[in-house]
Amino acid sequence: MEPLTIGKVARLAGVGVETIRFYERKGLLEEPPRRPSGYRQYPEETVSRIRFIKRAKELGFTLKEIEELLSLRVDSASACEDVRQRAEAKIVDIKRRIRTLNNMERALAKLVSACQNRSPMSKCPIIEALDQSEKP
C-alpha cells in the first residue's frame, strides 16, 4: 500500500485538491507526512475520511459538527465517559433527523397516491406532515 499523492486522494474521494488542503487548514484532516520535496503523502484511509465528510455534509452537518463526529473514538487519549456522552447526544440528534425525514417521506408518498387517484390536494401535504410532527 503505497502512500497516495494529494491528487490521487482527490480523485478517489471525488473532491478537488484544494478542498483537501482546505480541510487540512480547518483541522478535519491531520497534516500528512511529506516527501523531502514537500509533497504530501496520504494513507489510503484518508479517502474514507473525506468520503465521510462529504456524506455528512450532504446530511446537513456543518464542518464543525463533522469534526466532532470524527473525534469520537475510544482510545487511550480520550476519557470514556466523555466520549459516551457526546456520542449519545449525537444519537439523539440523528434520531430527530431521521424522524423528520420519515415524515417528509410519508407526506410525499401521500402526494404521489393522491396524484394517481387524480384527487387534487388543496394544501401542500409536506408542510402539513411536518406541522403535525412538532406536537407529539
Add this chain to the structure above:
Amino acid sequence: MEPLTIGKVARLAGVGVETIRFYERKGLLEEPPRRPSGYRQYPEETVSRIRFIKRAKELGFTLKEIEELLSLRVDSASACEDVRQRAEAKIVDIKRRIRTLNNMERALAKLVSACQNRSPMSKCPIIEALDQSEKP
C-alpha cells in the same frame, strides 16, 4: 384569524424579520398582501411554511431544493404526472439520507457500547460504518 405582521410571523417561526424578506426575494414565500401603508399582512400558514424551511435546511436541503419541495402539490395548475415524478425522485433521495443516518446511528451505538465495555476501538467506527454502506 387576523393577518399577522412580519414581526409576529418572525417571532412565531423563530427567525428574523430580515430572513422573511430574504425568503420573499428568493421566491420561497410569495408576496403577501399589503396594507395601504405598505406593511405586509401574512396569513397564519406562513408560519408553518417558514418552520418547514427551517427544518428542511437543518436536514441539508438547499433553499433551491426546498423551493422544489414546496412547489410539489396536486392542484389545477400542475401536471399530475410531472408532480408524481418529481415527488418520487425526492422520495429516493430522502430514503438514501435516512439509510446513511441509520448507519451513523448504529456506528455511534457501537461506540457507546464499546465504551461501556472499556474496550478501546482503534479505528473510528463511524467512518467504517459508512465505508461499508457504500457497497450493497
Add this chain to the structure above:
DNA sequence: CTACATTCCGTACCATACTACGGAGTCAAG
C-alpha cells in the same frame, strides 16, 4: 533529457444564506 503533469504556497475570489444599518414613514398604547 525533455516535456508535460502535478504539487507547493499564499492570496483572492465565489456562492449561499443570512444579518445589520440607516433614515423615513406608520402604528398603537397611554
Add this chain to the structure above:
DNA sequence: CTTGACTCCGTAGTATGGTACGGAATGTAG
C-alpha cells in the same frame, strides 16, 4: 397627540465552505 416600537427599502457586511490563480519547484513517461 406624543412616544416608542414596528415597518419600509436598498445596500452593505458576515460566516461558511469551498474554488481559482499564478509562478516556482518537483515528478514521471517517453
